[in-house]
Amino acid sequence: GEDVEQSLFLSVREGDSSVINCTYTDSSSTYLYWYKQEPGAGLQLLTYIFSNMDMKQDQRLTVLLNKKDKHLSLRIADTQTGDSAIYFCADLSGAGSYQLTFGKGTKLSVIP
């Protein structure tokens, strides 16, 4: 089946930029998503990018997509302690099923 890989942990200092990376294997991906999950809570959609784009910026968030290498990244500028959470990368297949394939999540820890 399709696979989405993420590093499990990332630690940054408050005020620095965070970059969370994700790789995927699905050649027919149409959309790629970033979700944030705080402890004990559901998933919050942060942003998504259509597969024919290579960059999307939304306030402090920048998504970069390298479709050739199947590499997606999420950059959080001026990281704050409130950004500490688990970030999931997810891939929407173009096969028509509309099922998301998730990575295991990257736990971002922000050091004050």
Place this chain on the structure above:
Amino acid sequence: GAVVSQHPSRVICKSGTSVKIECRSLDFQATTMFWYRQFPKQSLMLMATSNEGSKATYEQGVEKDKFLINHASLTLSTLTVTSAHPEDSSFYICSARGAQGSGNTIYFGEGSWLTVV
């Protein structure tokens, strides 16, 4: 933005009883809803996909008779865990996808913690 609401957020039930979790799309019509299960410190595992008015499609290894999914309207899907056992204790999350033209955006509910004692 679109909101998906799950209820209850936490539920404790006795072993052998059934418990129902509701998933509602509050400001859009959800043609497709998904149910996930999340074990501690792990990613989400898709359990089933439900389309309004039709039977749910279950993932391999998920017992359809144990996890009953109903998607009777475009704004409501329910997951019923029947004859619950302690190993069913988990975090259950639903997600909903709007109709065509809504950008293929998929929104998640807040999740429901189920504890079976």
